[in-house]
Amino acid sequence: MTLLSCIIIQILWAFSAKGQAPACEEPPAIDFGGIVSDDKSEYRESDKVQYKCNPGYSLMETEWITCTGKTWTPAPQCLAPCSLTKQQLEIKNLLLSNGRRHAQLIQSDHTLEFMCSEGYTLTTPSVRKCVNGHMDLPSCISEIGKNCSRPPTIENGDITTFLEKGYTSGSFVEFKCQKFYAMEGQNRSFCDNGNWTKASLCLEPCAISVEEMENHMVELNGRTKENILQWVYLKRGDFLELRCKPGYALATNLSQSTFMVQCNGNSVVYPECKEIVCDPPGVVNGRFRPQRNMYRDGDVLIITCNHGFHINNEQDTAECTKNGWLPPPGCSRM
Known part of the structure:
Protein backbone atom coordinates (compact mmCIF):
# COMPACT_ATOMS: atom_id res chain seq x y z
CA MET A 1 0.00 0.00 0.00
CA ALA A 80 -25.57 36.23 43.19
CA PRO A 81 -27.78 36.24 46.29
CA CYS A 82 -28.13 39.27 48.58
CA SER A 83 -26.74 39.02 52.08
CA LEU A 84 -28.34 41.05 54.86
CA THR A 85 -26.74 41.39 58.29
CA LYS A 86 -28.18 42.34 61.66
CA GLN A 87 -25.86 45.35 61.74
CA GLN A 88 -27.25 46.67 58.44
CA LEU A 89 -30.78 46.50 59.84
CA GLU A 90 -29.74 48.28 63.05
CA ILE A 91 -28.02 51.13 61.18
CA LYS A 92 -31.13 51.73 59.04
CA ASN A 93 -33.54 51.26 62.02
CA LEU A 94 -35.19 48.43 60.11
CA LEU A 95 -36.87 45.21 61.17
CA LEU A 96 -37.91 42.22 59.12
CA SER A 97 -41.64 41.67 58.60
CA ASN A 98 -41.72 39.37 61.66
CA GLY A 99 -40.53 42.28 63.84
CA ARG A 100 -37.06 40.84 64.40
CA ARG A 101 -33.51 41.41 63.24
CA HIS A 102 -31.36 38.54 61.98
CA ALA A 103 -29.06 37.81 59.07
CA GLN A 104 -30.76 36.80 55.82
CA LEU A 105 -29.67 35.36 52.49
CA ILE A 106 -32.06 36.31 49.69
CA GLN A 107 -31.84 34.70 46.27
CA SER A 108 -31.77 36.94 43.21
CA ASP A 109 -35.24 37.99 41.98
CA HIS A 110 -36.76 37.19 45.40
CA THR A 111 -38.29 39.89 47.61
CA LEU A 112 -38.20 40.73 51.30
CA GLU A 113 -40.57 42.93 53.30
CA PHE A 114 -39.35 45.37 55.97
CA MET A 115 -40.78 47.55 58.70
CA CYS A 116 -39.34 50.35 60.83
CA SER A 117 -38.38 50.17 64.49
CA GLU A 118 -40.80 51.74 66.97
CA GLY A 119 -40.61 55.51 66.82
CA TYR A 120 -39.61 55.55 63.15
CA THR A 121 -41.63 55.97 59.95
CA LEU A 122 -41.06 54.21 56.65
CA THR A 123 -40.53 56.72 53.82
CA THR A 124 -39.94 54.34 50.91
CA PRO A 125 -41.65 51.11 49.73
CA SER A 126 -41.41 48.31 52.28
CA VAL A 127 -40.92 45.45 49.78
CA ARG A 128 -37.52 45.20 48.08
CA LYS A 129 -36.13 42.81 45.47
CA CYS A 130 -32.69 41.23 45.29
CA VAL A 131 -31.12 41.79 41.85
CA ASN A 132 -27.91 39.84 41.30
CA GLY A 133 -26.42 40.55 44.72
CA HIS A 134 -27.80 44.07 45.16
CA MET A 135 -30.77 45.23 47.23
CA ASP A 136 -31.70 48.82 48.10
CA LEU A 137 -32.92 48.94 51.68
CA PRO A 138 -35.89 51.14 52.66
CA SER A 139 -35.41 54.36 54.61
CA CYS A 140 -36.82 55.20 58.05
CA ILE A 141 -36.98 58.61 59.72
CA SER A 142 -37.39 59.37 63.40
CA GLU A 143 -40.74 60.55 64.74
CA ILE A 144 -38.84 62.46 67.43
CA GLY A 145 -37.32 65.66 66.18
CA LYS A 146 -38.04 69.22 65.12
CA ASN A 147 -41.36 70.09 63.55
CA CYS A 148 -41.63 71.28 59.95
CA SER A 149 -43.38 74.38 58.71
CA ARG A 150 -45.25 74.77 55.44
CA PRO A 151 -44.64 71.79 53.09
CA PRO A 152 -42.97 72.18 49.68
CA THR A 153 -44.98 72.79 46.54
CA ILE A 154 -44.42 71.11 43.19
CA GLU A 155 -44.73 72.66 39.76
CA ASN A 156 -47.67 71.35 37.73
CA GLY A 157 -48.97 69.45 40.76
CA ASP A 158 -50.95 69.88 43.96
CA ILE A 159 -50.95 68.68 47.57
CA THR A 160 -53.90 66.33 48.12
CA THR A 161 -53.73 66.05 51.93
CA PHE A 162 -55.17 68.66 54.31
CA LEU A 163 -52.76 71.47 55.13
CA GLU A 164 -51.81 71.89 58.78
CA LYS A 165 -50.18 74.69 60.76
CA GLY A 166 -47.29 72.46 61.76
CA TYR A 167 -46.01 69.00 60.96
CA THR A 168 -44.32 66.67 63.41
CA SER A 169 -41.25 64.71 62.39
CA GLY A 170 -42.36 61.57 60.56
CA SER A 171 -45.57 63.09 59.16
CA PHE A 172 -46.06 63.57 55.44
CA VAL A 173 -48.00 65.26 52.65
CA GLU A 174 -49.12 63.65 49.39
CA PHE A 175 -48.91 65.11 45.89
CA LYS A 176 -50.81 64.62 42.67
CA CYS A 177 -49.75 65.81 39.24
CA GLN A 178 -52.04 67.73 36.96
CA LYS A 179 -53.72 65.99 34.06
CA PHE A 180 -51.35 64.45 31.50
CA TYR A 181 -48.28 65.08 33.71
CA ALA A 182 -46.33 62.03 34.93
CA MET A 183 -44.94 61.79 38.46
CA GLU A 184 -41.25 61.04 38.94
CA GLY A 185 -40.37 59.78 42.39
CA GLN A 186 -42.65 59.12 45.35
CA ASN A 187 -45.95 60.91 45.78
CA ARG A 188 -45.06 61.78 49.40
CA SER A 189 -42.71 64.20 51.15
CA PHE A 190 -41.85 63.53 54.83
CA CYS A 191 -40.95 65.88 57.67
CA ASP A 192 -37.51 64.75 58.82
CA ASN A 193 -36.33 66.59 61.94
CA GLY A 194 -37.41 70.02 60.69
CA ASN A 195 -36.72 69.45 56.99
CA TRP A 196 -38.88 68.05 54.22
CA THR A 197 -37.60 65.15 52.14
CA LYS A 198 -37.25 65.69 48.39
CA ALA A 199 -40.58 66.33 46.70
CA SER A 200 -41.58 64.51 43.53
CA LEU A 201 -41.47 66.04 40.05
CA CYS A 202 -44.30 66.33 37.54
CA LEU A 203 -42.86 65.67 34.10
CA GLU A 204 -44.33 67.51 31.14
CA PRO A 205 -46.28 65.47 28.61
CA CYS A 206 -45.59 65.39 24.89
CA ALA A 207 -48.00 67.58 22.97
CA ILE A 208 -48.47 66.36 19.40
CA SER A 209 -50.47 68.56 17.06
CA VAL A 210 -52.62 67.35 14.20
CA GLU A 211 -50.63 69.71 11.97
CA GLU A 212 -47.36 68.07 13.05
CA MET A 213 -48.75 64.61 12.26
CA GLU A 214 -49.92 65.79 8.84
CA ASN A 215 -46.46 67.20 8.13
CA HIS A 216 -45.02 63.73 8.80
CA MET A 217 -47.84 62.04 6.82
CA VAL A 218 -49.04 60.08 9.87
CA GLU A 219 -52.31 59.77 11.77
CA LEU A 220 -53.64 58.08 14.90
CA ASN A 221 -54.36 54.42 14.32
CA GLY A 222 -58.07 53.67 14.56
CA ARG A 223 -59.13 57.31 14.73
CA THR A 224 -59.90 59.88 12.07
CA LYS A 225 -59.10 63.56 12.02
CA GLU A 226 -62.73 64.42 12.73
CA ASN A 227 -62.89 62.69 16.13
CA ILE A 228 -59.72 64.16 17.72
CA LEU A 229 -58.88 67.64 18.94
CA GLN A 230 -56.09 69.76 17.50
CA TRP A 231 -53.63 68.40 20.09
CA VAL A 232 -52.89 64.92 21.45
CA TYR A 233 -51.20 64.75 24.87
CA LEU A 234 -49.01 61.80 25.78
CA LYS A 235 -47.72 61.13 29.30
CA ARG A 236 -43.97 60.76 29.79
CA GLY A 237 -43.03 57.16 29.15
CA ASP A 238 -46.30 56.29 27.38
CA PHE A 239 -46.61 55.06 23.80
CA LEU A 240 -48.90 56.14 20.98
CA GLU A 241 -49.87 53.95 18.03
CA LEU A 242 -49.73 55.69 14.66
CA ARG A 243 -50.00 54.71 11.02
CA CYS A 244 -49.03 56.29 7.71
CA LYS A 245 -51.75 58.31 6.02
CA PRO A 246 -53.62 56.65 3.15
CA GLY A 247 -51.41 56.56 0.07
CA TYR A 248 -48.23 56.32 2.15
CA ALA A 249 -46.25 53.41 3.64
CA LEU A 250 -43.29 52.97 5.97
CA ALA A 251 -40.12 53.43 3.96
CA THR A 252 -38.19 50.90 6.06
CA ASN A 253 -40.83 48.16 6.32
CA LEU A 254 -43.59 47.96 3.72
CA SER A 255 -45.26 45.00 5.47
CA GLN A 256 -45.74 46.94 8.74
CA SER A 257 -48.98 48.95 8.80
CA THR A 258 -48.66 50.67 12.22
CA PHE A 259 -45.84 51.83 14.49
CA MET A 260 -45.36 53.12 18.04
CA VAL A 261 -43.82 56.39 19.21
CA GLN A 262 -42.83 57.10 22.82
CA CYS A 263 -42.83 60.27 24.89
CA ASN A 264 -39.38 60.33 26.55
CA GLY A 265 -38.81 64.02 27.21
CA ASN A 266 -37.35 64.74 23.79
CA SER A 267 -39.03 65.48 20.50
CA VAL A 268 -41.16 62.61 19.23
CA VAL A 269 -39.30 60.69 16.53
CA TYR A 270 -41.40 59.55 13.58
CA PRO A 271 -40.32 56.95 11.03
CA GLU A 272 -40.42 58.04 7.40
CA CYS A 273 -43.72 57.56 5.58
CA LYS A 274 -43.11 57.43 1.84
CA GLU A 275 -45.72 58.03 -0.82
CA ILE A 276 -46.82 54.85 -2.62
CA VAL A 277 -46.12 55.29 -6.35
CA CYS A 278 -45.84 52.88 -9.27
CA ASP A 279 -44.00 53.28 -12.56
CA PRO A 280 -45.76 52.40 -15.83
CA PRO A 281 -45.69 48.61 -16.20
CA GLY A 282 -44.03 46.84 -19.07
CA VAL A 283 -46.80 44.77 -20.64
CA VAL A 284 -45.29 42.55 -23.32
CA ASN A 285 -47.71 41.59 -26.11
CA GLY A 286 -50.31 44.00 -24.78
CA ARG A 287 -51.14 47.58 -23.82
CA PHE A 288 -52.78 49.40 -20.91
CA ARG A 289 -54.72 52.55 -20.16
CA PRO A 290 -54.69 55.21 -18.88
CA GLN A 291 -51.15 56.15 -19.94
CA ARG A 292 -49.23 58.19 -17.32
CA ASN A 293 -45.66 58.78 -16.23
CA MET A 294 -46.46 57.85 -12.62
CA TYR A 295 -49.31 56.20 -10.73
CA ARG A 296 -50.34 56.52 -7.09
CA ASP A 297 -51.77 54.10 -4.54
CA GLY A 298 -55.16 52.81 -5.65
CA ASP A 299 -54.81 53.76 -9.32
CA VAL A 300 -56.16 51.04 -11.64
CA LEU A 301 -55.02 50.03 -15.12
CA ILE A 302 -57.09 48.27 -17.75
CA ILE A 303 -55.04 45.70 -19.67
CA THR A 304 -55.71 44.77 -23.31
CA CYS A 305 -53.77 41.95 -24.97
CA ASN A 306 -52.76 41.71 -28.61
CA HIS A 307 -54.45 39.26 -30.95
CA GLY A 308 -53.49 35.69 -30.11
CA PHE A 309 -52.70 36.47 -26.46
CA HIS A 310 -54.78 36.35 -23.27
CA ILE A 311 -54.70 38.12 -19.91
CA ASN A 312 -52.60 36.61 -17.12
CA ASN A 313 -54.43 35.84 -13.85
CA GLU A 314 -57.78 36.00 -15.69
CA GLN A 315 -58.13 39.65 -14.67
CA ASP A 316 -57.94 42.58 -17.08
CA THR A 317 -57.14 45.16 -14.34
CA ALA A 318 -54.15 45.83 -12.10
CA GLU A 319 -53.98 48.12 -9.05
CA CYS A 320 -51.04 50.20 -7.81
CA THR A 321 -50.21 49.11 -4.21
CA LYS A 322 -47.28 49.42 -1.79
CA ASN A 323 -46.15 46.04 -3.17
CA GLY A 324 -46.31 47.19 -6.80
CA TRP A 325 -48.92 46.29 -9.43
CA LEU A 326 -51.35 43.61 -8.26
CA PRO A 327 -52.01 41.30 -9.91
CA PRO A 328 -48.91 41.71 -12.06
CA PRO A 329 -50.17 42.74 -15.51
CA GLY A 330 -49.15 40.57 -18.47
CA CYS A 331 -50.29 38.70 -21.53
CA SER A 332 -49.58 35.09 -22.48
CA ARG A 333 -49.90 33.29 -25.80
CA MET A 334 -53.14 31.33 -26.20
Whole structure:
Protein backbone atom coordinates (compact mmCIF):
# COMPACT_ATOMS: atom_id res chain seq x y z
CA MET A 1 0.00 0.00 0.00
CA THR A 2 1.39 3.37 -1.02
CA LEU A 3 1.77 6.37 1.31
CA LEU A 4 -0.98 8.24 -0.63
CA SER A 5 -3.40 5.34 -0.08
CA CYS A 6 -2.72 5.38 3.66
CA ILE A 7 -3.42 9.10 3.86
CA ILE A 8 -6.71 8.74 1.96
CA ILE A 9 -7.83 5.89 4.25
CA GLN A 10 -7.02 7.95 7.35
CA ILE A 11 -9.01 10.92 6.02
CA LEU A 12 -12.01 8.71 5.19
CA TRP A 13 -11.86 7.16 8.65
CA ALA A 14 -11.74 10.57 10.31
CA PHE A 15 -15.06 11.51 8.73
CA SER A 16 -16.74 8.12 9.04
CA ALA A 17 -19.58 7.54 11.52
CA LYS A 18 -17.14 6.43 14.18
CA GLY A 19 -14.42 8.92 13.45
CA GLN A 20 -16.48 12.02 12.63
CA ALA A 21 -14.80 15.34 13.52
CA PRO A 22 -16.21 17.11 16.62
CA ALA A 23 -18.91 19.69 15.90
CA CYS A 24 -18.32 21.90 18.97
CA GLU A 25 -15.40 22.73 21.20
CA GLU A 26 -15.56 22.32 24.96
CA PRO A 27 -18.73 23.93 26.41
CA PRO A 28 -18.14 27.35 28.02
CA ALA A 29 -17.39 27.71 31.72
CA ILE A 30 -19.64 29.93 33.86
CA ASP A 31 -18.92 31.89 37.04
CA PHE A 32 -20.29 30.50 40.33
CA GLY A 33 -21.48 27.31 38.66
CA GLY A 34 -20.48 24.40 36.49
CA ILE A 35 -21.51 21.51 34.24
CA VAL A 36 -23.23 18.62 36.01
CA SER A 37 -23.94 16.38 32.99
CA ASP A 38 -21.48 13.65 32.00
CA ASP A 39 -18.22 14.84 30.44
CA LYS A 40 -17.40 13.89 26.85
CA SER A 41 -14.12 13.86 25.00
CA GLU A 42 -15.88 15.20 21.89
CA TYR A 43 -19.16 17.05 21.33
CA ARG A 44 -21.20 16.54 18.19
CA GLU A 45 -24.22 18.24 16.63
CA SER A 46 -27.30 18.27 18.94
CA ASP A 47 -25.29 17.22 22.02
CA LYS A 48 -26.47 18.94 25.22
CA VAL A 49 -24.83 19.80 28.53
CA GLN A 50 -26.49 20.76 31.83
CA TYR A 51 -25.38 23.49 34.23
CA LYS A 52 -25.97 24.01 37.93
CA CYS A 53 -25.18 27.03 40.10
CA ASN A 54 -23.33 27.01 43.41
CA PRO A 55 -25.49 26.99 46.56
CA GLY A 56 -27.34 30.29 47.02
CA TYR A 57 -26.93 31.35 43.39
CA SER A 58 -29.89 31.45 40.99
CA LEU A 59 -29.75 30.14 37.44
CA MET A 60 -30.80 32.67 34.79
CA GLU A 61 -32.08 31.22 31.48
CA THR A 62 -32.20 27.49 30.70
CA GLU A 63 -29.95 25.01 32.48
CA TRP A 64 -29.29 23.14 29.20
CA ILE A 65 -27.30 24.37 26.19
CA THR A 66 -27.05 22.65 22.80
CA CYS A 67 -24.35 22.22 20.18
CA THR A 68 -25.93 23.76 17.06
CA GLY A 69 -24.09 24.62 13.87
CA LYS A 70 -20.68 24.05 15.49
CA THR A 71 -21.39 26.55 18.27
CA TRP A 72 -23.07 26.33 21.66
CA THR A 73 -26.33 28.08 22.39
CA PRO A 74 -25.86 30.84 25.02
CA ALA A 75 -24.71 29.60 28.41
CA PRO A 76 -26.76 30.50 31.51
CA GLN A 77 -25.67 32.95 34.18
CA CYS A 78 -25.54 32.35 37.93
CA LEU A 79 -26.96 35.35 39.76
CA ALA A 80 -25.57 36.23 43.19
CA PRO A 81 -27.78 36.24 46.29
CA CYS A 82 -28.13 39.27 48.58
CA SER A 83 -26.74 39.02 52.08
CA LEU A 84 -28.34 41.05 54.86
CA THR A 85 -26.74 41.39 58.29
CA LYS A 86 -28.18 42.34 61.66
CA GLN A 87 -25.86 45.35 61.74
CA GLN A 88 -27.25 46.67 58.44
CA LEU A 89 -30.78 46.50 59.84
CA GLU A 90 -29.74 48.28 63.05
CA ILE A 91 -28.02 51.13 61.18
CA LYS A 92 -31.13 51.73 59.04
CA ASN A 93 -33.54 51.26 62.02
CA LEU A 94 -35.19 48.43 60.11
CA LEU A 95 -36.87 45.21 61.17
CA LEU A 96 -37.91 42.22 59.12
CA SER A 97 -41.64 41.67 58.60
CA ASN A 98 -41.72 39.37 61.66
CA GLY A 99 -40.53 42.28 63.84
CA ARG A 100 -37.06 40.84 64.40
CA ARG A 101 -33.51 41.41 63.24
CA HIS A 102 -31.36 38.54 61.98
CA ALA A 103 -29.06 37.81 59.07
CA GLN A 104 -30.76 36.80 55.82
CA LEU A 105 -29.67 35.36 52.49
CA ILE A 106 -32.06 36.31 49.69
CA GLN A 107 -31.84 34.70 46.27
CA SER A 108 -31.77 36.94 43.21
CA ASP A 109 -35.24 37.99 41.98
CA HIS A 110 -36.76 37.19 45.40
CA THR A 111 -38.29 39.89 47.61
CA LEU A 112 -38.20 40.73 51.30
CA GLU A 113 -40.57 42.93 53.30
CA PHE A 114 -39.35 45.37 55.97
CA MET A 115 -40.78 47.55 58.70
CA CYS A 116 -39.34 50.35 60.83
CA SER A 117 -38.38 50.17 64.49
CA GLU A 118 -40.80 51.74 66.97
CA GLY A 119 -40.61 55.51 66.82
CA TYR A 120 -39.61 55.55 63.15
CA THR A 121 -41.63 55.97 59.95
CA LEU A 122 -41.06 54.21 56.65
CA THR A 123 -40.53 56.72 53.82
CA THR A 124 -39.94 54.34 50.91
CA PRO A 125 -41.65 51.11 49.73
CA SER A 126 -41.41 48.31 52.28
CA VAL A 127 -40.92 45.45 49.78
CA ARG A 128 -37.52 45.20 48.08
CA LYS A 129 -36.13 42.81 45.47
CA CYS A 130 -32.69 41.23 45.29
CA VAL A 131 -31.12 41.79 41.85
CA ASN A 132 -27.91 39.84 41.30
CA GLY A 133 -26.42 40.55 44.72
CA HIS A 134 -27.80 44.07 45.16
CA MET A 135 -30.77 45.23 47.23
CA ASP A 136 -31.70 48.82 48.10
CA LEU A 137 -32.92 48.94 51.68
CA PRO A 138 -35.89 51.14 52.66
CA SER A 139 -35.41 54.36 54.61
CA CYS A 140 -36.82 55.20 58.05
CA ILE A 141 -36.98 58.61 59.72
CA SER A 142 -37.39 59.37 63.40
CA GLU A 143 -40.74 60.55 64.74
CA ILE A 144 -38.84 62.46 67.43
CA GLY A 145 -37.32 65.66 66.18
CA LYS A 146 -38.04 69.22 65.12
CA ASN A 147 -41.36 70.09 63.55
CA CYS A 148 -41.63 71.28 59.95
CA SER A 149 -43.38 74.38 58.71
CA ARG A 150 -45.25 74.77 55.44
CA PRO A 151 -44.64 71.79 53.09
CA PRO A 152 -42.97 72.18 49.68
CA THR A 153 -44.98 72.79 46.54
CA ILE A 154 -44.42 71.11 43.19
CA GLU A 155 -44.73 72.66 39.76
CA ASN A 156 -47.67 71.35 37.73
CA GLY A 157 -48.97 69.45 40.76
CA ASP A 158 -50.95 69.88 43.96
CA ILE A 159 -50.95 68.68 47.57
CA THR A 160 -53.90 66.33 48.12
CA THR A 161 -53.73 66.05 51.93
CA PHE A 162 -55.17 68.66 54.31
CA LEU A 163 -52.76 71.47 55.13
CA GLU A 164 -51.81 71.89 58.78
CA LYS A 165 -50.18 74.69 60.76
CA GLY A 166 -47.29 72.46 61.76
CA TYR A 167 -46.01 69.00 60.96
CA THR A 168 -44.32 66.67 63.41
CA SER A 169 -41.25 64.71 62.39
CA GLY A 170 -42.36 61.57 60.56
CA SER A 171 -45.57 63.09 59.16
CA PHE A 172 -46.06 63.57 55.44
CA VAL A 173 -48.00 65.26 52.65
CA GLU A 174 -49.12 63.65 49.39
CA PHE A 175 -48.91 65.11 45.89
CA LYS A 176 -50.81 64.62 42.67
CA CYS A 177 -49.75 65.81 39.24
CA GLN A 178 -52.04 67.73 36.96
CA LYS A 179 -53.72 65.99 34.06
CA PHE A 180 -51.35 64.45 31.50
CA TYR A 181 -48.28 65.08 33.71
CA ALA A 182 -46.33 62.03 34.93
CA MET A 183 -44.94 61.79 38.46
CA GLU A 184 -41.25 61.04 38.94
CA GLY A 185 -40.37 59.78 42.39
CA GLN A 186 -42.65 59.12 45.35
CA ASN A 187 -45.95 60.91 45.78
CA ARG A 188 -45.06 61.78 49.40
CA SER A 189 -42.71 64.20 51.15
CA PHE A 190 -41.85 63.53 54.83
CA CYS A 191 -40.95 65.88 57.67
CA ASP A 192 -37.51 64.75 58.82
CA ASN A 193 -36.33 66.59 61.94
CA GLY A 194 -37.41 70.02 60.69
CA ASN A 195 -36.72 69.45 56.99
CA TRP A 196 -38.88 68.05 54.22
CA THR A 197 -37.60 65.15 52.14
CA LYS A 198 -37.25 65.69 48.39
CA ALA A 199 -40.58 66.33 46.70
CA SER A 200 -41.58 64.51 43.53
CA LEU A 201 -41.47 66.04 40.05
CA CYS A 202 -44.30 66.33 37.54
CA LEU A 203 -42.86 65.67 34.10
CA GLU A 204 -44.33 67.51 31.14
CA PRO A 205 -46.28 65.47 28.61
CA CYS A 206 -45.59 65.39 24.89
CA ALA A 207 -48.00 67.58 22.97
CA ILE A 208 -48.47 66.36 19.40
CA SER A 209 -50.47 68.56 17.06
CA VAL A 210 -52.62 67.35 14.20
CA GLU A 211 -50.63 69.71 11.97
CA GLU A 212 -47.36 68.07 13.05
CA MET A 213 -48.75 64.61 12.26
CA GLU A 214 -49.92 65.79 8.84
CA ASN A 215 -46.46 67.20 8.13
CA HIS A 216 -45.02 63.73 8.80
CA MET A 217 -47.84 62.04 6.82
CA VAL A 218 -49.04 60.08 9.87
CA GLU A 219 -52.31 59.77 11.77
CA LEU A 220 -53.64 58.08 14.90
CA ASN A 221 -54.36 54.42 14.32
CA GLY A 222 -58.07 53.67 14.56
CA ARG A 223 -59.13 57.31 14.73
CA THR A 224 -59.90 59.88 12.07
CA LYS A 225 -59.10 63.56 12.02
CA GLU A 226 -62.73 64.42 12.73
CA ASN A 227 -62.89 62.69 16.13
CA ILE A 228 -59.72 64.16 17.72
CA LEU A 229 -58.88 67.64 18.94
CA GLN A 230 -56.09 69.76 17.50
CA TRP A 231 -53.63 68.40 20.09
CA VAL A 232 -52.89 64.92 21.45
CA TYR A 233 -51.20 64.75 24.87
CA LEU A 234 -49.01 61.80 25.78
CA LYS A 235 -47.72 61.13 29.30
CA ARG A 236 -43.97 60.76 29.79
CA GLY A 237 -43.03 57.16 29.15
CA ASP A 238 -46.30 56.29 27.38
CA PHE A 239 -46.61 55.06 23.80
CA LEU A 240 -48.90 56.14 20.98
CA GLU A 241 -49.87 53.95 18.03
CA LEU A 242 -49.73 55.69 14.66
CA ARG A 243 -50.00 54.71 11.02
CA CYS A 244 -49.03 56.29 7.71
CA LYS A 245 -51.75 58.31 6.02
CA PRO A 246 -53.62 56.65 3.15
CA GLY A 247 -51.41 56.56 0.07
CA TYR A 248 -48.23 56.32 2.15
CA ALA A 249 -46.25 53.41 3.64
CA LEU A 250 -43.29 52.97 5.97
CA ALA A 251 -40.12 53.43 3.96
CA THR A 252 -38.19 50.90 6.06
CA ASN A 253 -40.83 48.16 6.32
CA LEU A 254 -43.59 47.96 3.72
CA SER A 255 -45.26 45.00 5.47
CA GLN A 256 -45.74 46.94 8.74
CA SER A 257 -48.98 48.95 8.80
CA THR A 258 -48.66 50.67 12.22
CA PHE A 259 -45.84 51.83 14.49
CA MET A 260 -45.36 53.12 18.04
CA VAL A 261 -43.82 56.39 19.21
CA GLN A 262 -42.83 57.10 22.82
CA CYS A 263 -42.83 60.27 24.89
CA ASN A 264 -39.38 60.33 26.55
CA GLY A 265 -38.81 64.02 27.21
CA ASN A 266 -37.35 64.74 23.79
CA SER A 267 -39.03 65.48 20.50
CA VAL A 268 -41.16 62.61 19.23
CA VAL A 269 -39.30 60.69 16.53
CA TYR A 270 -41.40 59.55 13.58
CA PRO A 271 -40.32 56.95 11.03
CA GLU A 272 -40.42 58.04 7.40
CA CYS A 273 -43.72 57.56 5.58
CA LYS A 274 -43.11 57.43 1.84
CA GLU A 275 -45.72 58.03 -0.82
CA ILE A 276 -46.82 54.85 -2.62
CA VAL A 277 -46.12 55.29 -6.35
CA CYS A 278 -45.84 52.88 -9.27
CA ASP A 279 -44.00 53.28 -12.56
CA PRO A 280 -45.76 52.40 -15.83
CA PRO A 281 -45.69 48.61 -16.20
CA GLY A 282 -44.03 46.84 -19.07
CA VAL A 283 -46.80 44.77 -20.64
CA VAL A 284 -45.29 42.55 -23.32
CA ASN A 285 -47.71 41.59 -26.11
CA GLY A 286 -50.31 44.00 -24.78
CA ARG A 287 -51.14 47.58 -23.82
CA PHE A 288 -52.78 49.40 -20.91
CA ARG A 289 -54.72 52.55 -20.16
CA PRO A 290 -54.69 55.21 -18.88
CA GLN A 291 -51.15 56.15 -19.94
CA ARG A 292 -49.23 58.19 -17.32
CA ASN A 293 -45.66 58.78 -16.23
CA MET A 294 -46.46 57.85 -12.62
CA TYR A 295 -49.31 56.20 -10.73
CA ARG A 296 -50.34 56.52 -7.09
CA ASP A 297 -51.77 54.10 -4.54
CA GLY A 298 -55.16 52.81 -5.65
CA ASP A 299 -54.81 53.76 -9.32
CA VAL A 300 -56.16 51.04 -11.64
CA LEU A 301 -55.02 50.03 -15.12
CA ILE A 302 -57.09 48.27 -17.75
CA ILE A 303 -55.04 45.70 -19.67
CA THR A 304 -55.71 44.77 -23.31
CA CYS A 305 -53.77 41.95 -24.97
CA ASN A 306 -52.76 41.71 -28.61
CA HIS A 307 -54.45 39.26 -30.95
CA GLY A 308 -53.49 35.69 -30.11
CA PHE A 309 -52.70 36.47 -26.46
CA HIS A 310 -54.78 36.35 -23.27
CA ILE A 311 -54.70 38.12 -19.91
CA ASN A 312 -52.60 36.61 -17.12
CA ASN A 313 -54.43 35.84 -13.85
CA GLU A 314 -57.78 36.00 -15.69
CA GLN A 315 -58.13 39.65 -14.67
CA ASP A 316 -57.94 42.58 -17.08
CA THR A 317 -57.14 45.16 -14.34
CA ALA A 318 -54.15 45.83 -12.10
CA GLU A 319 -53.98 48.12 -9.05
CA CYS A 320 -51.04 50.20 -7.81
CA THR A 321 -50.21 49.11 -4.21
CA LYS A 322 -47.28 49.42 -1.79
CA ASN A 323 -46.15 46.04 -3.17
CA GLY A 324 -46.31 47.19 -6.80
CA TRP A 325 -48.92 46.29 -9.43
CA LEU A 326 -51.35 43.61 -8.26
CA PRO A 327 -52.01 41.30 -9.91
CA PRO A 328 -48.91 41.71 -12.06
CA PRO A 329 -50.17 42.74 -15.51
CA GLY A 330 -49.15 40.57 -18.47
CA CYS A 331 -50.29 38.70 -21.53
CA SER A 332 -49.58 35.09 -22.48
CA ARG A 333 -49.90 33.29 -25.80
CA MET A 334 -53.14 31.33 -26.20
